[in-house]
Amino acid sequence: MRKMSMRQTLMMVVSIIFSPTVRLFSAFVSGRGDQGAWVAPIVAGCGMILFVLVLDRLIRDNRNFYQHLEYSFGIFGAKALAWIYILWGILLSSVQIRYYAQRVASTIYTEIDMGVFVFIFLAICVYVLNSGIVTVARMNELFLPVILIVTVALLGLLSAKIDLRALFPVNNPLSIAHVALFNLASMGYVTFTLFFVDEIEQKEKFKKYAVWGTIGVSLCLVWLLLAVIGTIGPTVIEKLPYPFFAVVKQISIGEFLQHIEAFVITLWIVSDFVMTCFISSAILKLMGLVTKKGNTRELLIPYFALCACLVPMMGRTNFELETLSEKVFIPLNLILLFAMPIVILLVGRIKNKIKKHCAGERKMI
């Protein structure tokens, strides 16, 4: 079985954090955190680093996610929880695909039905995933630097237009903390690393890479929010479905480079592609473990066909989609991606202690 390195896995996690935060985050946060929203990623990053320590413990146990569930909750408990994760994963994939299609169809291809983009996107996912998640990991090693370089370049160009007066004063700590939770909900995708533990090499490097990745992502997000809010102000952002897209429209270097939003949208497609493949692979792997089916490749087409059917049901408008994310998926993400691993760790440790205690008693007897 081909394996991924820890670096490749966490690079994929960074890519999949990029997409939802860039598209969704700035709208959420500016509406709720106002001009001080740019502080939120720093708060979220601190929380994330603590969570990384929890995940590191779980990864070092050398068990994948399902094995952890079995160890902590028994076979039936594990199966029930696994099916919850599977259902959630299918819905999550569908909503992400819907976001991607909605974005493309409402920004640069306004006259085309989003079904075209859904179909082509899923066809590419099936084609690529046929050779395994390792292929996507290798592709992402080339995608992510390009995405980062372009994003940093765009933010650099936008920095000249930042009006600092739009960013201060920062005077609403409670709402910033609330907004930081939103950020955490997307950073939580790092938990999917647990699903692939048996396909990852260099597990001992997880803590180092994850901490540095968190710091990097948080700083990037801070800069992103500074650029978006500082350029057009929080009141305008609230009205826009895709603030970063709107802000990128402003970038113009002389008469040479302008209106590059179409190019940026297509870069996001790359990030969405990695995200869909990563999450889908994790869920399919979990399905394989639950149903004890070795090769889940034949489930690819049914899985994506199901997602394609669910895509139109995720909401009719962008507003409904955002409300669904805010009310349903963000809390679910927080529970399933954060709370659950912590519970698994605690239950596992308690079980270990009980076992050791019982073993000690037996020895004495």
Place this chain on the structure above:
Amino acid sequence: MKESISPREIIDVFNKNTDFKQRIIKNENKNIYIFFIEGMIDRVALTQFVIDNVPKELSLRKAVENGKISFCACAEAESKKAVISGILRGMAAVLDGEDAYLFDVRKTEKRSVSQPDEESSVKASKDCFVEEVKVNTTLLRKKIISEHLVLESIQIGKQSNTEVVLAYMDNVANGDLIKAVREKLDKIDVDGIITPGVIEQYLSSKLYSVFPQTVITERPDKVCRHLLSGRCAVLVDGLPIGYIVPATVSQFMSTPDDYSGNFIFASVVRVLRYFLLFVQVLLPGAYIALTTFHYEMLPSKLALSIAQAKSGVPFPVAFEILAMLALFEVLVQAGLHMPKSSGQAVSIVGALVVGEAAINADLISPAALIIVAVSVICSFAMPNQEFGNGLRLWRVVIALAGSVLGLFGVVAGGIVLLSNFARLESFGVPYLAPFAGVKKIRLRDELVVFPDKLNRFRPSELNVKNRRRTK
């Protein structure tokens, strides 16, 4: 186990061939038969060193062992098959019914070592492989004078019995790699190896890929450099090329001249090559996408200029680009196959027809012609033509995708192309190594040229026995 070989059996095998010759020398013990194929042997050597020295009183075995028949290249043939194979290879077989010896008095017509045609270099060595595998192995031995350079000979081809040599450094190359290559060569089940494609197909892990999975070169210095890095090479008798495995993308983007001069300039050139790779694949598709779907991305003056140039042309931009790409491919093929004497005429016709007349007749716009010309020139800047051919095909696919779906189509095409690279492996080494798929991404000496003085380690993705090149 040695078998006794009857001269009659050998005669029966070859008697229909007019170039098969036999000489019988009467001896007190037995008749000594000398068999050879006329035209493949050195007559003087055979006469002087073998025929003249065949004793009339001693047996053949004693004559060879005592040095009566003294010739440096002499081997005992242990089976009829070995005798037949030796005769077919141009050796002279000497039999007396009990023993059989092969004398290597070959004198085959061969090309002298000359300059490479396709991989010419300004400063690096100017020798290239020839059809004779013995000459080729000699060229390798001259560049690597080491007991660790191993040249294993295998015969492949049911009918052709072509000699194939597997070369590697046994103190460097990974044992698993050598074993895997040997197994692949042993599995080759063909009539004969006449064309280069046969070996390449068997050494490739994925048959249905337009990208080469072996590096084919006519340069011995390139082979030696890769042998020293821990790779294996395969040389085939009758083909003036060597195959290097495992193959990665970075190998197709480097040339021997990169290491011949100043490394800084060479680095700039190599980075430029990678840039040209993207340009040649994406430029036509991006142009179609920008002028058909995303014209807001064009600065207004440029957009107006392109629109001005295109006004009056009846075809859509996508058709112009695809037709021009097809026409350039036709020109390339014509250039490859036409006689040299008509080269000038075709160049003039191509330039006039494609350039001047088509634009004046408003059949194509100048902008489209420039885009396609730039893309084609970039493709010829690729050091490896097989790799470049694959990219040319994908260029058309991406242009089609761009014409149908704009930038989204270009990106989708790019994703599929990259996935093709990402899934390819050559003997367990990812095709995208060392940029992706390896434990440690390495840009030095791959994206940029590193001076040999600082290039102390061999590539990690090859899992070589000895990573350190220098002390």
Place this chain on the structure above:
Amino acid sequence: MKKIFAVILLLTMLLPLCACRESEQIDEIAFVKVLGLDKTKDGILLTAGMQGPKPKEQNLGSSAQEYISVTCETVSQGLSLLEAETEKKIFFGQINSVLFGEEFAKHGILDTVDYLVGSDELRFDIPLVVVKDTTASKLIENGSEEDMHVSEKIEKLLAVIYSTSISDKVEMSKVVNMLEDPFRSVYLPYVQAENGGKDFSLGGFCVFRGDKMLDYLSPEISRGVNFLNDNVENAVLVLTLDDARVSLKISKCKTKKQIKNGIFKVDVSFTSEILQADSGIDELDEKTAQRIIEKQNGEIKKLLEGTVEKLKDYPTDCAGFGKTFENKSPKEAKKFEKNWNETFGRIKYEINVESKIDPSKTSGKPVKQGGD
């Protein structure tokens, strides 16, 4: 192999679903470079100044310029009607500026700005400009030259305005922020037209109350507004000192506003360099320099006081006093949200100006006339 053929066939059959509807040949597109909005009896006169490719036989210049005007009730209706007036597809994404006629600006710009901000194609950094002494439509009709479109002329004017600071480019996003902010009033640059729009130049600012235009400010007062908003890059000041004239270039200008004990304190500091002085003024003399500094401080203080008084007369706070108040005491400021402009008309303020002359830029001893 069969699988590959099946996939290729499927993809080919799906080609009709492709995005071909979105595609348009570039020579069949007209790029709108400037949009003009005027108020008429029937509604709105919307004028689009466009650029497109010229027929090949006409080699002069690089583009064909044309304009189309339509009468409509709303801006969105007008933009749709424009498509019907031309055989080409109209692209609005390259609009360089939006011009408001005087009557249109007086009637109110909120609905228009709201619509334009929500548009997919338009950028947020499009400057909004008011047209004085003619209509936006006439300016677009007559303002273009053979080799320069009216939008390019306006763009160039706005690009070099930093050298005099009598006006400024005000982008659509900034206008939205100002409209929504209860503590800021909108101000937009205006162009002064002559000869029916054939010639025009940047005037200054026009001030708004809410979304309705009130009045035009003179260039000097507009410069004062820029000073108060800390928006001056360069300015030229001409002083009279002992009947001699001194031209100074003001740069490195910094304005800070604070509130202390209910009084707005405005501290302005800048550096100036002497560009030209009449003979008789010895630039190197310290006393002379000191007098010049005092004089320029006085002039700027007078200018700023005049500006604040003018704004208080309307009253409309374009100078950022409300924002200063809100930043200092957000809770206190909330009480004045609904009628800040009236409150602004009654504020007390103090202006303090400090400056220095950059000695490295002085030209040296003046030339003095020797004989007759």
